[in-house]
Amino acid sequence: MSDPQHIAKHVKTYLIVFGALIVGTILTVAVYFKHFESVALAIVIAIVIATVKASLVAGYFMHLASERKTIYVILAFTAFFFAGLMGLTIWAMHDSPAMSQSTQHGPRATVAPAAQHVPYGLPYRVCDRLDPSGVWLRGVVVP
């Protein structure tokens, strides 16, 4: 690692990665100003670019592209639990009454619309109800 030629080669890589990160940032902002009709597509593009940028930082600046086995083992545990956390998050998203609507840009909300959502495979519906007194009841179970 410490021989000067080796380091000089590394420095060149760092500068290339730096350039790629700047390009990635510009691309992210450019995609934002393009205003995709599909919110889901905009989210996917932004997360993909961010993941590529993060991989470049981790792989080259943090030297993960050529690390020792012990570190990979530590990170395998992290990746496992992180994937579990995000998996549970995505799973729990289906419990949310407003999920099907909140990823779209809705109209100006002077009065919140009655959101309804049917959880997959369940014999009842969960919905938000506006009580006659004007109070929102969240997650009301309706047979």
Added chain:
Amino acid sequence: MDIPYTVKLRDDTNLYNAKVGIWLFLGSEVMLFGALFSSYILLRVGAPAGTWPHGLLNVPIGAFNTIVLIVSSVTVVLSWASLKLGNFGKFRFYQAITLLCALSFLTIKSFEYRDKFTHYEVWKTDGTRMTGHVEGSPYFWNTQTLKDKNLDHIVFHPDPHHYAEPLKEHGGEPAEHAAISIPTAEIARLSAFVPSHSTYFAIYFTLTALHGLHVFGGAVVIGYLWGPGARLWKTDPERFTNRIEISGLFWHFVDLVWIFLFPVLYLL
């Protein structure tokens, strides 16, 4: 007794101990920020339609701060490479840029926070809502402030768009509307863009403040190693270089978190 394996590699891990330590710590940090990102996702998908704010954060400023952190990341790694090549002067130069970047990031962020603390939303009793600025740009006012100050009205400069309106209607920097007077009796709720305003701002401030604290903490360590801590270079250059590598790994992680925070909070 000397601390073992600060330079010498352990036979079983093939690493010096601090490197194993920092990666274990970064693993826990991934879970910390992961939990908050998970909270963000659930709060967002659980929000009633049309209530999740869009376009309230300044995208060019956020993008600029992203570039600032990327520059600081590359200077950190270049400073480490300089030490590997035995060039202490260059190390000092690159880390000075890193520190300037850290300072710039925090300064810009604090200006962004200040903008939020003086930006308001009014919920009127007739059900309409508007965002804008209260005359005089006071900080942290809320419904209670109106009662405490015994105000019978506020002078309000409304924004042309409410955040719940579709994104494509936000063309560039909208000009502010002329000032209007709103009687206090017609105000059901008044809140600055503070954590109690909404779940959006609660998670925005939680995530960015926690990240900001990481930037601050990283800058303190890098600053120490740039200043008084640099004495170690004269007595044990290899150990000093390892310290720079460890502090650098933390710094890259802070950059990495921001790479996700920027699109998630500012763009989506």
